[in-house]
Amino acid sequence: MYILIKAKIASKFELEEYYTLDEALKLYALYRMDMDIQNGKADEIRERRD
DSSP, X not given: OHHHHHTTSSOHHHHHHTOOHXXXXXXXXXXXXXXXXXXXXXXXXXXXXX
C-alpha cells in the first residue's frame, strides 16, 4: 500500500480508516493499469521517433 501513499492516491490514514483491503487492492490495480497504459504510450512515441 506504500505505492498508493507515495503516488498520493490515498493517505495512510485513509487506507487504515476508510478502505477495506479489497478496495485498497482495487485502487492499486487501477493505479498499475494506468501506469502500464502510460508506459505503453511512451514506448509507442519512442518507436515512432526512431
